[in-house]
Amino acid sequence: MTRATDASAGATAPQPTAIPLNDPELADRLAGRMAQVDATLDEAVASTDALAHDAGRHLVAAGGKRFRPLLTLLAGELGDGADPRLVDAAVVVELTQVASLYHDDVMDSAPVRRGAPSAHTVWGNTVAILVGDLLFARASALVAGLGPEAVVLQSRTFERMCLGQLHETIGPREGEDAVEHYLQVLSDKTASLLATSARLGAMFGGCPPALVDAVTAYGEKVGVAFQLADDVLDVASSSSESGKTPGTDLREHVPTMPVLLLRRRVARGEAAPSDVELLARLDGDLSDDAALAAVVADLRDHPVLAQTRELAGRWAREAAAELEPLPEGSVRTAFADLASALADRAV
Template identity: 65%
Template sequence: MALPIGNAALEVSISPRLALIEERLRDAVAQSDRLADATSRHLVDAGGKRLRPMLALLTAQLGDAARPEVLDAAVVVELTHLATLYHDDVMDSAPTRRGAPAAHEVWGNSVAILTGDLLFARASAVVAGLGPEAVRIQASTFERLCLGQLHETVGPADGEDAVKHYLQVLADKTGSLIATSARFGAMFAGCDRKTVEQVTHYGELAGVAFQIADDVLDIRSDGDVSGKTPGTDLREGVATMPVLLLRQRAVGPDGTEEDDALLAAIDGDLTDDAALADVVARLRAHPVLDETEALATEWSRQAVGAIDDLPAGEVKDALIAFAEALVTRAA
């Protein structure tokens, strides 16, 4: 798989280390218990883009990327990400993940949740070997992941700006771990504090951009390509950015009867596949989807701005390409 960094020389340097991380992930999730082993391997075997370890390896190029701690840190962030996917799929009732049946569809909700907990435990074991500062950062990241999921679940308070609330959810639930990925890479490669701070800020902004773009993909992409069922968030009543912008538009001066009708359909019964497909098709044709895509691009630009002071060179260029690829990907 070509890495989204636009530099062949860096790809040659990073790709073998990504392959090594893949081996370490499989070792890290291995369990002596047969059931736990099967459930823990489920999402690792399903594959994935490995964006978080890739980012850790990329920011490590700003320092001494050969340090062994960099690989351990990259394994930690991917294990953490995989653990959250088990939990997310239960909460979202998602039928598939990465083109395969979601774990809860195979073994049930309780087993899927416990498997996620097992992977969090394995991530904790690996991060413990990286020292107390890494443990503190991991704990803070885990806290933000939980808060993001909690706030997404309960929704905004009465009178709270729903879009602002959602952006904070994205910063916590997605941006925090991508920020930690960038931070760990630079930190364990021995970069100075200013560099670590810059890439950490970059990672959080890029993470928000990534998730806003994912909201577009939930509507626009082909499920056979993305590995996710189009409209899953709609069916589960998750208020993603296109829907939030549509609600804002409907109560504003530019609102139309068509907006109201579409919202009524979104708020209706979407358990029927035909009803869901109809809503997805109507959202694909609505201006709010382009507005959401533009918002993702703006957050990506902010991420690029966060690393303005990094020295010019192939690593900085690759980080810029990485941020742009997060919002232009096809799946």
């Protein structure tokens, strides 16, 4: 789910490039507020305990585009973007995201995160899980200062993220369509936090309910598009582009849309013999780098990858349609451009 630089270096304020911004004044405002977010984030992960300090800063210092806090700040620009609560709200969603990554990487056995070794490969699974819990606690303390509505929203979002991970781990129930099950997992595990990021921004920007609901629905659909695009990138990109080893999810047999679409073809009797053979290899031992590279190469050339690209584009277009209630201007344009960029990201 995220990327970039050296975890041993100090964190630097990221430029707001995760969201396309064609308005220089808007870009400058967001860059300044992102510097405040970054400084507050550094304070939030600091600890007097040496191990907690080093492990807690690991992924923050590794960089990343800070996509979720940028979404919060951008949504705030629909109203009073200077409200100081927006910075704290942006830090809350980034802390929640980073904390979830510590847990995800343990469950997925992912060796790399944001271009740096995953925390569990440095300190072990137990420390990584406990540090993730610590960061969730820091997010909870910060959101408490934003009032009861924000606390309830954060808790419900955290619940959805946990349910999404649980349902991904257990898999679809007997008779349940695996593709629809997976889309619900994406909505809960990934899209819920993006929806909350946008909602908090619009709330603390003082926007009317219609705009708050619109950007929330937008964030939900953009989140699904974002993860479907990631499924494409897990197969189609290089390690330097994604910050993860290509085929990491395949190696760990984590469900992804291309594999689910291939599995559905086989189950329906619509598959060629080569599809059946490819699925058998995907379900087998992929610990060998050469075996993994071979299935990645075969999936890159398979129609199911194009189908996943189309699904990502469809969800991105549906996200853009939710922007209709927003006033014309640079903020709406930025949201629309983001949806287009996510569709393009999967190409």
